[in-house]
Amino acid sequence: MTLEELQNIIRSEVGVLLYFSGEKCNVCHALRPKFKEVFDKEFPLIKQIYLDAHENAEISAHYQVFSVPTMIVFLDGREFIREGRAVSLHQMMEQLKRPYGLMTE
Helix, strand or coil, X not given: CCHHHHHHHHHHCCEEEEEEECCCCHHHHHHHHHHHHHHHHHCCXXXXXXXXXXXXHHHHHHXXXXXXXXXXXXXXXXXXXXXXXXXXXXXXXXXXXXXXHHHHC
């Protein structure tokens, strides 16, 4: 995926979760299924995109991702939440519930 393709997706979707991880990041691999499960159930209209930060260096640099895991949620084409390393899935869910509900009513 190119940066331009990703930006087009972000502009065209209600919401996008960018999940940056790394091949040797055990935390990334442990968190990913939990994020997928929660987003599939609670936020089904948010498109989930999982990227290896090292393999997608141009995209990582553009979004200023310097460590993994990093999660960025875009709503209506704009960055809404950015979390890294010590991420709280529960806190992210709470931050998303109201705006997601308003956007999908």
